[in-house]
Amino acid sequence: MTGQTDRKWRTATGADLKRMCPQQRARHLAYAEPSKEAKGWMAASKQRVRARLAQERTASEKNPQHGLDSKLHQDVLVGQLKADEARNRIRRMRLQYQNCTERCAPRTATVGTGEEDEQYRQPGPATEAEGGGDSGG
Known part of the structure; x- marks a missing residue:
């Protein structure tokens, strides 16, 4: 059991990193200690940020x-x-x-043969000529 935990948490060598797939390598390197060169870049960046903040602070004190x-x-x-x-x-x-x-606008009848217009016509009162009226008989 202890051999597995040791192997699990050990630092990977360069050869191990080359054998890893890119996702696993990125995961491993995300938690690895940064190189001396990277640490130098981070320190220089922090120093520039601090200098800039100090400069802004003094400028705001001079000019309220x-x-x-x-x-x-x-x-x-x-x-x-x-x-x-x-x-x-x-x-x-x-x-x-x-x-x-x-x-929602009402549709207007299309100009054509008249067959298209039938669907848009409203039924009106029936006339006697059409046979719909009451002949009183």
């Missing part, structure tokens, strides 16, 4: 108006988003109305 400008800029963006949503809502309502009127 900067925070208000960013707030104003954000308010303008939010206003533009709200206006865009309102335009889309109005457009959708208009399209929905147009679709409904097209679907």
Whole structure:
């Protein structure tokens, strides 16, 4: 039993990694210790981020108006988003109305031989000539 757990959690060699399928290799490397080169890149990146944050912090301390400008800029963006949503809502309502009127509108008779028109004609009161009237007999 202990041999299996040791084998399960051991670090893979380069040959083992080459034999693995890409998905298994990616899973294994996701939890592996990064190389020295990668650690150097991550440290340099963190250092740049910290320097940038420190620079922004000192700039905001020198210029308190900067925070208000960013707030104003954000308010303008939010206003533009709200206006865009309102335009889309109005457009959708208009399209929905147009679709409904097209679907619900009464059909007009087509011009043709008259056979097509029969299906759209409304039955009217019967006349005596057609034999539908009451002859009072």
